[in-house]
Amino acid sequence: MEQYRDAYPGAKLFAAPGLQRKRTDLSFDGELSSTPEPGWSQDLDQAVFSGHSRLTEIEFFHAKTRTLITGDLCFNIGADWPSSTRLLAWARA
Numbered sequence: 001m002e003q004y005r006d007a008y009p010g011a012k013l014f015a016a017p018g019l020q021r022k023r024t025d026l027s028f029d030g031e032l033s034s035t036p037e038p039g040w041s042q043d044l045d046q047a048v049f050s051g052h053s054r055l056t057e058i059e060f061f062h063a064k065t066r067t068l069i070t071g072d073l074c075f076n077i078g079a080d081w082p083s084s085t086r087l088l089a090w091a092r093a
Helices: 004-006 083-092
Strands: 043-050 055-062 067-069
Touching: none
Parallel strands: none
Antiparallel strands: 043 055, 055 067
16 A cells, blocks of 8 residues: 555545554554545545454445445356355355
């Protein structure tokens, strides 16, 4: 993340809840919550998702375009993935 900060000096780095404790090597400008930051609250809504003991992230929604922006919450496990991966994903769903 520091490379991005170097490339874009005006950018701010925000952490999902709990990430600051895990990534002490990074310098965050703040921690996100379910309340949108004032700088983007007119354009984006956001919510904390804590669905798994190791997964806490922020999901964003841009109402004007009806676009959901996620991180690790959503991914596609296709038919070409190994059978063991597909079985595990199905079993955890």
